Amino acid sequence: MSIHKTEVIFVKGTFITFEGNEGSGKTTVIKAVQDALVGAGFSVTLTREPGGSKIAEQIRNIILDKNNIEMDYRTEALLLAAGRRQHLAEIVLPALAREDIVLCDRYVDSSLAYQGYARGIGIDEVYQMNLFATDHLLPELTIYIDIDPEIGLRRIMNNNRNVNRLDLETLSFHKRVHEGYKIVSTMFPSRFVKIDGSKSKEFVTKEAIQIVLRHLEEKRRSS
Numbered sequence: 001m002s003i004h005k006t007e008v009i010f011v012k013g014t015f016i017t018f019e020g021n022e023g024s025g026k027t028t029v030i031k032a033v034q035d036a037l038v039g040a041g042f043s044v045t046l047t048r049e050p051g052g053s054k055i056a057e058q059i060r061n062i063i064l065d066k067n068n069i070e071m072d073y074r075t076e077a078l079l080l081a082a083g084r085r086q087h088l089a090e091i092v093l094p095a096l097a098r099e100d101i102v103l104c105d106r107y108v109d110s111s112l113a114y115q116g117y118a119r120g121i122g123i124d125e126v127y128q129m130n131l132f133a134t135d136h137l138l139p140e141l142t143i144y145i146d147i148d149p150e151i152g153l154r155r156i157m158n159n160n161r162n163v164n165r166l167d168l169e170t171l172s173f174h175k176r177v178h179e180g181y182k183i184v185s186t187m188f189p190s191r192f193v194k195i196d197g198s199k200s201k202e203f204v205t206k207e208a209i210q211i212v213l214r215h216l217e218e219k220r221r222s223s
Contacts, residue, residue, distance in 0.1 A: 023152025059083035117180030147197030
């Protein structure tokens with residue numbers, strides 16, 4: 001599917017997020033999507049959570065520091081929401097105001113799966129916390145790369161990626177995160193699109209690009 005550069009103006013100002021378990025490959029995929037969109041003439045802002053802005057990155061370092069093993073679950077959830085708010089104010093909202101396409105590596109759905117479900121705080125409780133933090137701003141499209149947690153964690157080890165505090169959680173925790181994502185995807189069926197992360201990197205990347213372009217085309221037609 002292709003989109004001509006002359007059509008760009010009709011589909012700017014779009015918020016798209018990418019979700020998945022540790023080792024799902026979403027960071028690689030989101031960069032490929034960015035490259036494809038920029039190549040087609042779109043103005044793109046690529047960002048991530050936790051982090052994405054100066055203050056939010058400082059909060060990220062606290063959350064993911066392997067030395068902070070005593071961190072309370074609610075503290076973790078609150079820090080993520082605080083970082084999300086700062087990131088939104090500094091990066092996402094200004095980019096949307098410029099009518100960019102914003103591609104964000106993780107957002108609210110991560111907190112629902114990790115802290116809400118896997119940590120046992122409660123999906124609704126964490127959702128309400130994040131509605132306040134984000135002023136109810138949710139993405140219009142979420143690409144969820146679904147992968148078995150064991151495969152994802154094995155990829156992290158094989159790729160020599162820097163291991164953070166969440167990577168060191170037990171396999172049972174990561175399996176609960178996976179279950180949490182399944183629940184969250186049913187809460188927002190209109191924006192969640194699942195890709196089989198066990199497929200090749202080339203397949204997943206191509207699928208993600210096609211999904212995004214299709215979404216932009218549908219948005220253009222409805223505008």
